[in-house]
Amino acid sequence: KSLRIAVIPGDGIGKEVMELGVLCLETIATIYKIQLEFEHFDFASCDYYKEHGEMMPPDWKEKLLQFDAIYFGAVGMPDLVPDDVSLWGSLLKFRREFDQYINLRPCRLMPGVPSPLANRKPGDIDFWIVRENTEGEYSSIGGKMFEGTDREIVIQETVMTRTGVDRVLRYAFDLAQSRPRKILTSATKSNGISITMPYWDSRVQEMATKYPDVTVEKYHIDILTAHFVQRPKKFDVVVGSNLFGDILSDLGPACTGTIGIAPSANINPEGKFPSLFEPVHGSAPDIAGQGIANPVGMIWAGQMMLHHFEHREAADALLQAIEKVMARAQKDVITPDMGGKGTTKKFGEAIKDEIWRM
Numbered sequence: 001k002s003l004r005i006a007v008i009p010g011d012g013i014g015k016e017v018m019e020l021g022v023l024c025l026e027t028i029a030t031i032y033k034i035q036l037e038f039e040h041f042d043f044a045s046c047d048y049y050k051e052h053g054e055m056m057p058p059d060w061k062e063k064l065l066q067f068d069a070i071y072f073g074a075v076g077m078p079d080l081v082p083d084d085v086s087l088w089g090s091l092l093k094f095r096r097e098f099d100q101y102i103n104l105r106p107c108r109l110m111p112g113v114p115s116p117l118a119n120r121k122p123g124d125i126d127f128w129i130v131r132e133n134t135e136g137e138y139s140s141i142g143g144k145m146f147e148g149t150d151r152e153i154v155i156q157e158t159v160m161t162r163t164g165v166d167r168v169l170r171y172a173f174d175l176a177q178s179r180p181r182k183i184l185t186s187a188t189k190s191n192g193i194s195i196t197m198p199y200w201d202s203r204v205q206e207m208a209t210k211y212p213d214v215t216v217e218k219y220h221i222d223i224l225t226a227h228f229v230q231r232p233k234k235f236d237v238v239v240g241s242n243l244f245g246d247i248l249s250d251l252g253p254a255c256t257g258t259i260g261i262a263p264s265a266n267i268n269p270e271g272k273f274p275s276l277f278e279p280v281h282g283s284a285p286d287i288a289g290q291g292i293a294n295p296v297g298m299i300w301a302g303q304m305m306l307h308h309f310e311h312r313e314a315a316d317a318l319l320q321a322i323e324k325v326m327a328r329a330q331k332d333v334i335t336p337d338m339g340g341k342g343t344t345k346k347f348g349e350a351i352k353d354e355i356w357r358m
């Protein structure tokens with residue numbers, strides 16, 4: 001059965017890195033005899049907005065529901081369209097409407113990228129961050145009273161549902177169980193946040209009984225961030241609520257170097273809706289149009305997509321190709337963010353060539 005992929009390049013460097021992402025996916029698919037069908041869409045971009053006065057056509061949902069996955073570049077042209085309009089009109093709609101309740105990010109120190117942490121080498125940092133992506137602290141429940149007076153009061157509620165908490169924990173436990181070390185770390189703050197976080201902890205404890213072979217550890221978010229920096233080796237799978245997961249999933253990849261290489265997946269595990277695979281970075285207006293954006297985040301996001309659809313061998317091969325080219329670190333191939341003089345095209349094509357050589 002072929003995998004149907006909606007390709008949405010978006011804005012700025014999203015369009016530039018997407019070409020290389022698709023190129024690498026097509027190459028690996030040819031070798032491993034995986035049928036991929038790509039269809040390109042120009043909506044969810046600020047160019048589309050300029051022409052139509054909205055980020056997406058009214059039937060965007062029906063259109064995208066025909067696909068197994070969305071391969072997404074980046075959205076945003078802040079000089080033309082305010083960021084809240086472009087983001088809420090596209091990416092955030094996908095995440096919510098398609099119930100992509102898992103946000104998954106690898107945190108892996110790659111060759112050729114010096115870690116900002118002292119004395120770390122590839123292999124030292126290799127874990128996953130699983131963030132709850134639909135509820136928790138990011139609710140819109142709350143309000144203001146007595147605005148502008150000294151009695152002013154603002155309140156925003158955290159929402160945790162049993163279904164919402166259990167499903168992200170189940171995903172994280174499954175992931176931990178599938179890995180050699182089988183360690184699950186839960187981010188909490190039940191010493192300070194006295195209702196929702198103890199609830200989160202109790203669901204972790206309950207879920208743990210179903211996974212006796214998984215080692216469970218919990219840390220308060222404050223000391224956990226310190227451990228990310230000081231003892232990153234200890235982690236295997238880390239799970240957190242929407243807010244804690246958001247913080248950790250920026251901190252983790254930051255500990256492993258440039259933002260240009262980090263990928264991210266927004267997953268609806270049941271496959272009822274398409275999942276979305278994207279680089280972590282945005283549209284980078286400061287370097288857009290120059291052809292020097294690092295394509296690795298985009299290509300690696302494609303690798304996560306293959307892995308998600310259980311094309312394990314192809315996914316492993318693609319990750320190896322990325323790592324080999326990065327390890328070689330040829331100055332005329334790698335992009336300026338990694339200290340090179342190469343281009344998006346040269347870097348991406350070097351990865352494609354490496355796939356053929358393997």
Ligand code: NAI
Binds near residue numbers: 077293
């Ligand atoms: P950004 O990620 O676009 O850029 C931050 C810095 O990192 C810039 O200096 C940029 O040149 C550099 N950078 C990013 N990706 C790179 C790559 N692949 N290779 C080399 N250097 C890279 O974040 P920023 O500047 O805060 O936002 C710019 C626009 O992107 C805004 O409109 C923002 O809303 C949007 N954005 C969209 C995201 C998405 O589509 N998922 C995520 C983050 C921001």
Ligand code: MG
Binds near residue numbers: 247250
């Ligand atoms: Mg963030």
